[in-house]
Amino acid sequence: MAEEFMAVIYKLWEHPWDNDAVELDSERGVCVISEKVHDSSLGSLRR
Numbered sequence: 001m002a003e004e005f006m007a008v009i010y011k012l013w014e015h016p017w018d019n020d021a022v023e024l025d026s027e028r029g030v031c032v033i034s035e036k037v038h039d040s041s042l043g044s045l046r047r
Helices: 002-014
Strands: 022-025 030-032
Antiparallel strands (some): 022 030
């Protein structure tokens, strides 16, 4: 169970978004470029 937990935590920690996904643009009201945020589904970890 601990191994499965760590696999989930690693996936969420390591690859949630690209390095240039955060864009603070107050004129447009944009904080994050949604196309650069990765799917957080954990289907690949399911057995």
